[in-house]
Amino acid sequence: MTTHSDEHYYVPHGSHWPAVGSLGLLFLMVGVSSWLNGAGAGFYIMLTGVAIIIFMITGWFAAVIGESESGLYNTQVDASFRQGMFWFIFSEVMFFAAFFGALFYARNMSIPWLGGESNNFFTNLLLWEGYESTWPTNGPGNIGGEYETMPPFGLPLINTALLLTSSITVTIAHHALIAGKRTQLSIFLAATFLLGFVFVYLQGVEYIHAYQDLNLTLSTGIYGSTFYMLTGFHGMHVTIGAIMLTIIFFRVLKGHFTTDKHFAFEAVAWYWHFVDVVWIGLYVFVYWM
């Protein structure tokens, strides 16, 4: 009989964190919903939910990090985490696919049809007379009023450069980790999350510019809808990724991770490459083409 050996898959004791998470989700969802329905108290219920969820995430990850550092995870547990992260990222890809799908459907189907293409001559004549399909558009109803589009070669190009650079720095950091060069690791990891936060900051600047100077808002027809929902969800993911990179940075400073065991680092690096790839899709299809 083996005791505490690598043969045993670590099955944790009962954990209260999932239940705390469910409670947080209850407060969050009920809060947001009643707030949207116009009940002012909903806002505070929502904040309570957010606080509970942050508490849950912190506690849950702290427990997992503690278990990992005390050597409870064998290679099989490590493989479970890896595969779990892979499928989680796949689910995120499909979430973005829904919004890209909406963008492509609008551009290639619904807008040309509103302009009378295919067999929609009478739709155009009777409902939206004189509307010519173009892209970008805020639709035949001119929803949101006159606007200007976001030019692709200003801030968005800088942001593209920032994100692509950060993907390189995180890879350099990874190689440094494998080679045991901790200083190089810390420097390039710091560079990565700083580039990430600068990206988010510039995205904020771009939004303010769009709202104040271009009259390009969430309500600017289908162009505004797809522009803000795609870049908005992407920006949210960059923010989450940058926060995760920051936590990994502090774990590096605390001496966590070895040259051959550093799943958390890799998981965050994968996530970072994922938001990078989504951005390339965004830059090409939302800003540029």
Next chain:
Amino acid sequence: MTATTVDTNAADHDDHDHGPTKGIGRWLFSTNHKDIGTMYLIFSLLMFFIGGSMAMVIRSELAVPGLQFVHPEFFNSMTTMHALIMVFGAVMPAFVGLANWMIPLMIGAPDMALPRMNNWSFWILPIAFGILLSTLLMPGGAPAGGWTMYPPLVLQTGDAFPFLIFSVHLMGLSSIMGAINVIVTIINMRAPDMTLLKMPMFVWTWLITAYLLIAVMPVLAGAVTMLLTDQFFGTSFFLAAGGGDPVMFQHIFWFFGHPEVYIMILPAFGVVSEIIPTFARKKLFGHDSMVYAASCIAFLSFIVWAHHMFTVGMPLTGQLFFMFATMLIAVPTGVKIFNWIATMWRGSMTFETPMLFSLAFVFLFTIGGFSGLMLAIQPADVQYHDTYFVVAHFHYVLVPGSVFAIMAGAYYWLPKWTGHMYNEKIGKLHFWTSTIFVNLTFFPMHFLGLAGMPRRIPDYSTQFTDFNTIASVGAIGFGLSQLIFVWVLLTAKKGETATDRVWEGSHGLEWTVPSPAPWHTFTTPPKARIANESFE
């Protein structure tokens, strides 16, 4: 259905707790796949009765023409809520419960791969359905625009609207986490010599189902998020004046929705593929072809979604493509049906309750499959669309399909869970009443639909009266029949003690552990010899 505290494997492990803790903490904080499986199953049974009582309201109202019991608006809420609860609350969690209980036992794993996340997957569900059910009491009533949530109709929902959206988000979150857990468990936790093609069919079908879940639940989340922003934040996804299109919602929704119907039937195929060989006392005919057929069905499920939308206006090429792609699904499904029949061919069959439910499944699911082929024919669908023929079709594949398979699985594995044989006489009574009444309910709906009776309307023309009355009698009978199942469960531990193998013809790793299955099983992977014996 409660797991036991007996722990015969206690000597084999030392790095986790030896038995369940006492009190509510055992369930609330559980990381044990058997306890979590039990909770899933009990939850889904509860939802089955809540959703079922809504069906009783619908059928009572439709028993005779005219309006008798409820307002039309409430009737619409009932059809909407019945569907949401049955799909997301009853059928899906029941299969996840079976997966939780049986997959680790079938592949020789100590637990699910990510036990804490497993707990969270479950405990999100009571929150999600608590929120959804609370909409019944809200100003404007519960959602009444149909479970498909088509805009612009769904945007007329009252205060319930954001609660509907967020409860759907929560159901998706739960499903995605559950599916990730299933995939990782199957890929990473199998006994060392269990190669992929040696896996039992239930494990295989769940692997494919979990892949479908991860691929499409986020798309549903995207679709309902767009509804939310259209309603509250001024976006124009589904507003033609802004360049959007209400039909776009239908495309995104059904890109989720069609794989979703296979999510509800593939695990049923798996359950039946376990049961028929046991009671025919033969190996499953064409195991590998079953795997390929299920994979084909999963692939095809991604390219057929617009057959739900043949009447909304689509280019002709689109209609032709979706029609032919849909018909193609009959090929792999036919492979499965014929394989089950071939498994029974010249077998020495006995007809215990699980086998009866499985046989009824094969026969009645096929009826649902054939009406599906009729609906796939685009020119004919223009006539059938939104009639009771569609209702008959999807209830045939879901009730004597998915639900019967769940019942079959419950009877089949109940002795492994409780350590006692259920009462076979009562089980058979449950089967026969269910089978007679389910046909009485749904078969006449074919005729109603072909004669032109529309769905989702609380009143109808008097020529439809006879078949509607018959269907209502059948529905009440079917609903009452399910109380027999509760009786079976309540007396489940009173029967004779079950052996480890339980059934004479059973095969597979789950039958090598004691009945009832100890709280911890396979803390070390099963030995090659044992494992090999059980695969053959």
